[in-house]
Amino acid sequence: MNNGCDQGQMVLTELQKKGIAERLENNPIVKFVGVELVHVIAGQATLRLPYRDELNNSMGVVQGGILGVLADVAGGVSLYSVLTDPSKVLIPTVEFKLNFLRPATREDVFGRGKVAHRGRQIAVCQVDIATGAEVLLATGLFTYMIKHLSDV
DSSP states (O other), rough: OOOOOOOOSSSSSSSHHHHHHHHTOHHHHHHHHHHHHEEEEETTTEEEEOOOOGGBBSSSOOOOOOOOOHHHHHHHHHHTTTOOGGGEEEEOEEEEEEOOSSSSOOOOOEEEEEEEEESSSSEEEEEEEEEETOOOEEEEEEEEEEEEEEGE
């Protein structure tokens, strides 16, 4: 399977680190919801969503769309981590499926993205949402288009 990363090279280049940091810093929804980068290596990323009451729905649990944001960003960062220069690429989400298994209640949650396949123009990432104690809350697949800015 082509996952787009050299398994021997798990450490990111400075260009990749800088590009990922810029992408997160310049993403208004990431700031709005409060998603934070925890860890990233080539092909894998972990992000944290700190719990806040205002992210809850009327049932008192974190609203599913908010978890969708976390999952999408986790998948996106895992993909950026295998691209040479993330600042020169756009990766719009073209499709996703997220299965909710348990509600997220009153605690921080973590999104873990992993590149499952990377082609020239399309990539697929597996994403899990879990508590800090590793209780799985949601799992899904995210498909991204890879668009080089020179082609736009």
